[in-house]
Amino acid sequence: MMQSATGEVDDAGGNNVPQLLVSVQDWPEAIAAIDANVDLLDFKSPSRGPLAPVSPTLWQRAACQMGTGTHAGSSNVPRLSAALxxxxxxxxxxxxxxxxFAYAKVGxxxxxxxxxxxxxxxxxxxxxxxxxxLVAVAYADHQAARCLPWDQVLMAAxxxxMTRFLVDTFDxxxxxxxxxxxxxxMARLHQRSRQAGIRWMAAGRLKLTDVMGFARHDCLPDGFGVRGDVCGGNRVRPIDRQRVDRWRRQVALCRNENP
Known part of the structure; x- marks a missing residue:
């Protein structure tokens, strides 16, 4: 394993090591996600759109408190991501x-x-x-977003x-x-990403049971992005720490089964 300048662990052998990204809308949610040992802490405003930004004040608070280690007393320091x-x-x-912030993404x-x-x-x-x-984002429902389909976005990236790619949903x-x-x-997306040498993340209304589905279909992404499923299905409600814990355990199980 190699560690990048941003603190990210990269697998030199190219093996899948799925990471867990949880999107949060305020600082209490951020603390809950940090305590659950998520790998990436993504800030966005779910009531305002698929990738709507939070206030820059919250970005500044996260940068300050994560950088100084004053967050919740957790030993885990997730990388930061901003939806723009x-x-x-x-x-x-x-x-x-x-x-x-290690990453940013634009719809x-x-x-x-x-x-x-x-x-x-x-x-x-x-x-x-x-x-x-900057992470390249493709919408699986590209017609609704009036944008290019994922394969054309990947080739543009x-x-x-660009070395990071996210597939999400607009609606x-x-x-x-x-x-x-x-x-x-999904298997085709996985294969094309691997051929291009681009790390990809799956998001877009994923459920916990989908994690093992990716494993069964031999298309484990480099990461999973989740919001709605850790809020009980309603993405504008606060995240549920127990649901985040269940996601973390399931993703960790994939890591252990795909050394």
Whole structure:
């Protein structure tokens, strides 16, 4: 195993080591997720959209308290991630993301061409700290978001030199990413990501039982992103610490079974 400059553990052999990302909307939720030993702490405002940002004040608080170790007394220090929103909204807030954040992500809605998407990414990356990686996001329900399908987003990310990829859903009241792409689609996404040398994360209304489904279909991602299922199915409600614990244990089981 190798540890990156951001504190991330990379498997030099290329094996799957799934990480758990939990999205939180305020500091009490952040504390609960930290205490549950999540790997990535993602800040977003679920009542305002699929990737809507929280207040930059909350980003600053997370950067300060995580950096000084004054968070909840936990020995675990998760990497920080910021959702920036869609296109114009992301352009407005990207410069406010603290350099302590390992990742940021922008929704691709309305980007109907590769050139348009890459231009958006370039603008956001110019405003982010060089310590913060921009994650390429694809929506499984790309028609609803009026954007490119996942395979074209993946190829655009490869062209743009990006190394992180997330598949999510735009409409949080409809189908999950698995229902939209099917296991065959997820397996194809997994294979294409591996061929491109891009690490990918699965999100989009996932349920706990889906974790072992990825394992059974031999398409374990590098990480799982979850919000709604740790809130009892209603993503605008507070997260449930016990549900986060169950997710952490299930993801850890995948790690142990896929050494």
């Amino acid at each position: 929103g869609e296109t114009d909204q992301a352009r407005d807030v990207a410069a406010s993301v603290p350099s302590e 691709p809605s309305g980007c109907g061409s590769r050139a348009e998407l890459i231009r958006l990414w370039d603008q956001i990356r110019n405003d982010l700290s060089p310590h913060t990686q 490869l062209h743009a030199g 949080k009241t409809s189908a999950s990413s698995i229902q939209l792409l099917g296991w065959h689609g």
